[in-house]
Amino acid sequence: MTDGIPAAPGTDAWFHDGPDGFVLLAGRCTACGALSFPPRPIPGCPNPDCDGLEQHPHALSTTGSLWSYTDARYVPPPPYPRPPDTEFSPYALAAVELDAERMIVLGQVAPGVAVSELTVGMPMRLVPGVLVSSAGVEERVWNWRPGA
Amino acid sequence: MSRPDSVAVLGVGMHPWGALGKSFVEYGLVAARAALADAGIGWRDVQLVVGGETIRNGYPGFVAGSALSQALGWQGAPVASCYAACATGAQALSTARAHILAGLADVVLVVGADTTPKGFFAPVGGDRPDDxxxxxxxxxxxxxxxxxxxxxxxxxxxxxxxxxxxxxxxxxxxxxxxxxxxxxxxxxxxxxxxxxxxxxxxxxxxxxICATSDGAAAVVLASEEYARRKQRDAVRIxxxxxxxxxxxxxxxxxxxxxxxxxxxxxxxxxxxxxxxxxxxxxxxxxxxxxxxxxxxxxxxxxxxxxxxxxxxxxxxxxxxxxxxxxxxxxxxxxxxxxxxxxxxxxxxxxxxxxxxxxxxxxxxxxxxxxxxxxxxxxxxxxxxxxxxxxxxxxxxxx
CATH class of the missing domain: 3.40.47.10 (Thiolase/Chalcone synthase)
Incomplete structure (x- = not known):
């Protein structure tokens, strides 16, 4: 299922692709249950009233509703990858609200979906995505796609 | 009426904004001199300099208060530099105000100046996957x-x-x-x-969408009493x-x-x-x-x-x-x-x-x-x- 595609830099343990599908992994405080995405790279809980130090991986809901969206018509500056010998292709970005977690998670929208196909409030689902690095190497990221 | 929580704006000054390609220190110097002139005081009267940092202009940008002090000529005043992204200037003002309200300084010069690249702001260089x-x-x-x-x-x-x-x-x-x-x-x-x-x-x-620009602004803040003596106590933070x-x-x-x-x-x-x-x-x-x-x-x-x-x-x-x-x-x-x-x-x-x-x-x-x-x-x-x-x-x- 992973196709052997390595996780993009900085995203180790941010998602998991297993027999049950592709999921984003939040950090969940073992003391108070607070969720963080991305998982915190440092010990400690984001809740100011909690002194918990330990976080366990917690699979987030893979569906939500579209909180907002936009796109990028111009090439972003580095470190956004510029694969060799390829034209820049504009991409849409989605902010998706997960109901159970009451959390909004950003992501690129799957290739080929234009902003004209998006509406605030519509159901969205998580899918694996691919980013091509400036060295031309495929990297695993997450994407959002319309659909329940 | 004097209030325990207010400080006076003694003088203000700016360098025009633009895409001018000069050093941020030059813009800051112009704005600082304008603010001092507007306040009716000299550079040697300043008891603290607070600089708003810029992260795209190398070491001088990180020590903006010092870079500006040197540009105006070292005169021995304490210095502070601070960074708070787009709120940097306000945090510099807050630092100046706190010193005045605490009685640690009567007159403070606050300067923010920047030289910015054209186009999208980008993160500072290097591979930093923890940022x-x-x-x-x-x-x-x-x-x-x-x-x-x-x-x-x-x-x-x-x-x-x-x-x-x-x-x-x-x-x-x-x-x-x-x-x-x-x-x-x-x-x-x-x-x-x-x-x-x-x-x-x-x-x-x-x-x-707002552009990115070069520019500078400076203010001189003062205690109520100092401002009254200078008869520049009309405007208060x-x-x-x-x-x-x-x-x-x-x-x-x-x-x-x-x-x-x-x-x-x-x-x-x-x-x-x-x-x-x-x-x-x-x-x-x-x-x-x-x-x-x-x-x-x-x-x-x-x-x-x-x-x-x-x-x-x-x-x-x-x-x-x-x-x-x-x-x-x-x-x-x-x-x-x-x-x-x-x-x-x-x-x-x-x-x-x-x-x-x-x-x-x-x-x-x-x-x-x-x-x-x-x-x-x-x-x-x-x-x-x-x-x-x-x-x-x-x-x-x-």
Whole structure:
């Protein structure tokens, strides 16, 4: 299922692709249950009233509703990858609200979906995505796609 | 009347904004000398220098207070430099104010100056996968305008705002900016031109997003007693709130990739942006109804409308009506961005909040020329930056 595609830099343990599908992994405080995405790279809980130090991986809901969206018509500056010998292709970005977690998670929208196909409030689902690095190497990221 | 919580604005000065390609130190020097002259004091009278840092100008940028002190000629005063993203200037002012209120200094020079690259702001160099600012560019290609686009589209969806509403904000600010000699963009713009400018991040077009600029602003702050002796005690800073968000943040503000989760902890009754102005109001006992004008951080036209509601100029959902009634234009009930705003200046990060104070000071002194807000006695300025930064200031007549 992973196709052997390595996780993009900085995203180790941010998602998991297993027999049950592709999921984003939040950090969940073992003391108070607070969720963080991305998982915190440092010990400690984001809740100011909690002194918990330990976080366990917690699979987030893979569906939500579209909180907002936009796109990028111009090439972003580095470190956004510029694969060799390829034209820049504009991409849409989605902010998706997960109901159970009451959390909004950003992501690129799957290739080929234009902003004209998006509406605030519509159901969205998580899918694996691919980013091509400036060295031309495929990297695993997450994407959002319309659909329940 | 003297109040224990106020400091006087003794003098203000700016270097014109632009894309000029000179050292930020030169801009800062010009602004500092202008502020000292306006205050009627000499450089050797200054007892503390606070510099707003710039992160795109090497080591001198990180030690901006020192770079400016050396440029003016070492005279031995203590120095501080601080960085708070787009709220840098406000934090520098807050530091200066705290020293004065604590009795540690009578006269403080605050300077913010920047030289910025053209185009999108980018993270500082190097591979840093533990830096949220690096990650949002590397993984998502999420530039500042992309985040602005998310907020603008959200407003359109929940408030019914149209592209034409956004364009009307630009038309208003360009008109005010055309009257400001320090603004970079001084041409009036019509709505059609705005709506035909290239789309950058849907639904925002080029003329609805503020540019990046070079520029500098400086102020001299003083204790009440010192200002009285100099007979420069007309304008006072009554409050500065330079605060952080309360967990959980309910909005995916940049540079983060997600909001906090509100599943375990309910959100605070005010959003972070709302809390900025309201905490300043509450600390000085003035409210939005007392404000004669406002300078708000219009990184985009859409964001200006959000601020109207967040700083209490109108109820939630009524910003478009306030705009179209002309209340926030020059000559209206409460002009917003009488300076022309970021829309007319472009953003010179560490200078921008200080420039807001310069404008409020000119307006309250009656020195704002053709863009003067008649009879202005109190004003508010507000800004927000990356990494949980933001600030508001309330400035009023004595």
């Amino acid at each position: 949220p600012d690096w990650l949002r560019f590397r993984l998502l290609g999420a530039t500042n305008p992309a985040y602005f686009g998310l907020y603008a589209r959200r407003r359109m969806a929940i408030r019914g705002t149209t592209e034409a509403d956004f364009a009307a904000v630009k038309v208003k600010n360009a008109r005010a900016g055309s009257l400001n000699p320090y603004a970079r963009f001084r041409a009036e713009v019509d709505a059609e031109t705005v709506l035909n400018s290239p789309m950058v991040s849907d639904p925002l077009r080029l003329l609805q 009554r409050a500065i709130s330079a605060i952080t968000p309360e967990y959980p943040r309910t909005v995916p503000d940049f540079p983060y990739l997600a909001s906090d989760s509100a599943a375990i902890s309910p959100p605070a009754s005010r959003t972070f942006r709302e809390s900025l102005a309201w905490s300043a109001y509450e600390s000085c006992g003035l409210g939005p109804e007392d404000m004669d004008l406002a300078e708000v951080y219009d990184l985009t036209t859409a964001m200006e409308l959000d601020w109207y509601e967040e700083i209490g100029l109108c109820a939630a959902g009524e910003a478009e009506k306030l705009l179209h009634d002309g209340a926030t234009a020059l000559g209206g009930r409460v002009p917003v961005n009488a300076s022309g705003g970021l829309s007319s200046f472009g953003e010179a990060i560490p200078a921008q909040a200080i420039a807001q104070l310069c404008e409020l000071t000119w307006q309250l002194r009656g020195d704002a020329g053709t863009r003067q807000v008649a009879g202005a006695r109190a004003g508010v300025a507000v800004n927000q930056g990356l990494f949980g930064h933001g600030a508001a200031m309330v400035v009023a007549h004595a």
